Amino acid sequence: VPVAAPDGLGLRLRGYQLQGVAWMQYLREHGLAGILADDMGLGKTAQVLAHLLIEQQAARLDLPALVVVPTSLLFNWQQEAQRIAPALRVVVLHGDDRARHVATIAAGQADLVLTTYPLLWRDLDALLSLRFHLLVLDEAQTVKNAGARSAAAARRLHARHRLCMTGTPLENHLGELWSQFHFLMPGFLGDARSFARLWRKPIEQQGQTVRARLLAQRVRPFILRRRKEDVLQELPARIEIVERLQLQGRQRELYESVRVAADKQVRRALERRGLGSVQVSVMDALLKLRQVCCDPYLLKQGRMPQGLERAKIEWLRDTLPALVAEGRRILVFSQFTSMLRLIDSELQGLQLPCLMLTGDTEPAARGAVIERFQAQQVPLLLVSLKVGGVGLNLTAADTVVLVDPWWNPAVEEQAIARAHRLGQTRQVFVYKLVIEGSIEERLLELQARKSALAEGMLGRDDTTTIKFGEEELRALLAPLGAGIAEKVLA
Known part of the structure; x- marks a missing residue:
C-alpha cells in the first residue's frame, strides 16, 4: 500500500x-x-x-x-x-x-x-x-x-x-x-x-x-x-580504470624472494598438517606478497635501502598532483593504515594538503574530517577501508583511488559507493592500482568467481574468513607473470 x-x-x-x-x-x-x-x-x-x-x-x-x-x-x-x-x-x-x-x-x-x-x-x-x-x-x-x-x-x-x-x-x-x-x-x-x-x-x-x-x-x-x-538513472555512470603497474628492479627481486619463501612456508605447512589447519600460515604468506606489491617499505617497518623502486608510490606521486590541478576531489583507499601513512608522507613532500580517516582517528574528530572534505577545504582524503568502507557520505569526491585489491568485490564496491551515491552530480572516476602478473592480478580473477554465489542470493562476497583450495593457493603463489590455471577460474 x-x-x-x-x-x-x-x-x-x-x-x-x-x-x-x-x-x-x-x-x-x-x-x-x-x-x-x-x-x-x-x-x-x-x-x-x-x-x-x-x-x-x-x-x-x-x-x-x-x-x-x-x-x-x-x-x-x-x-x-x-x-x-x-x-x-x-x-x-x-x-x-x-x-x-x-x-x-x-x-x-x-x-x-x-x-x-x-x-x-x-x-x-x-x-x-x-x-x-x-x-x-x-x-x-x-x-x-x-x-x-x-x-x-x-x-x-x-x-x-x-x-x-x-x-x-x-x-x-x-x-x-x-x-x-x-x-x-x-x-x-x-x-x-x-x-x-x-x-x-x-x-x-x-x-x-x-x-x-x-x-x-x-x-x-x-x-x-x-x-x-535501476532507480537512479540521473546518477552519472562511473568510469573504472585498472592501472596495471609493473614491478621493476629491486622491488621485482624482493617480490620473487618473498614469493619463494612464502611458497616453501605454505608447502611445509600443507605437508605437516593439511589445508584445513594452515589458514594462518597461508594468510601470513599472502599478506607479505600484498605488502611488497603495495610498497616495499611496508615490510620490516620501512627499514629498506634508499632508492628502492616503489611502483604504486611513484604512480601516486606522478598522478595525484595532476588530478588536484584539474580540480578533482579524491578519495584514496587502502586496507593498510601504514600504507596511508607512507602516502601521507609523500603528499607532504609534494606540498599537497590532505586529510586522513583511519581506525586511529578519534571518534570526536571523524565528523570534523568529513565536514572539511565535504566543504572542499582539502582536495585529498586518505581512508582505511576499515572505517571508510561503509555508510559515509563523501559526495564531494569525484575520484576514487583503490591502492590495493582485496578478495572481496563488495569491499571495493563499498569504498566506491562513498562517492558514487545519491547526491553525486559529477562523473566519478575509479582508479584500481594492480601489479601486473602478481598476486593482485590473480585476486581480481578470484573476485569474479567468488561473487557468483552471493549475486544469486541478492548479496556479494567478503573478506576476513575466506578460505582457499590448494589449486587456488598454487595460483596465488605462482611466479610473477605466470598465468593462472584455467581450472582455477572455472
Missing part, C-alpha cells in the same frame, strides 16, 4: 524510497521482519528515519527505536536524524558517561537511541532492562558470525519489530545470511546445523542450482533490494 511522506521530513523522498517506507510499514503491520538491502548510496538511513517519523505521528512510537551502528557511522546517524527527522528525540549511548542516559530512555524521553556494535554486548544488562518498538542493525553484515558477542547480544534484546540494513546482505558464505535471519526471525531457516546440511553444502560445495533457486525464493519476500542503475 503506498504511503505519503510524513510531515516534518527534512528531505523529499524519491519514488523508490517511498516504496521502501511502505514496505517497512507492511512488515510492521503484519509482525514480520526483513532486510532493507538497497545498494550502497540509495538512502537507506533516510527511509528508516521516515518510517520512524510515521510511527511517531501515528502514536505507535510509545517505546523508542534502537539503532545499532558501526562506530564510524555514529556521527553520520546523528547528523542525518537531525537533518531528516528533527522531531525525533535522539539519545546517543556512547562515551564513558553513557550509563546516565539509560534512565532518560527508561523515562520515555527518547524516540531514537543510537549505540554501536562494540558497546552492544558491554551494555547488555542495561539494554535488557529496556523495551524497544523497533530494533535496527545498520550494516547488518557486521553480525554475519552468529556466534560473535554482538550478534548474541542483539538477539537477546526486547523489541516488537526487527530490521536489518545492509548493501551486502551476503558476503562470504550462506551462513552469514542465516545469521541475519536468525536475528530477524529465529527458526525461519532452521538451526545452523540443518541449514548447513540442507542448503549450504548442496549449494556451495555441490553447485546445486535448483537448491539455490529454492533458497532465494524463500528469503526474497523479506529482502528489499534496489540497484543504483
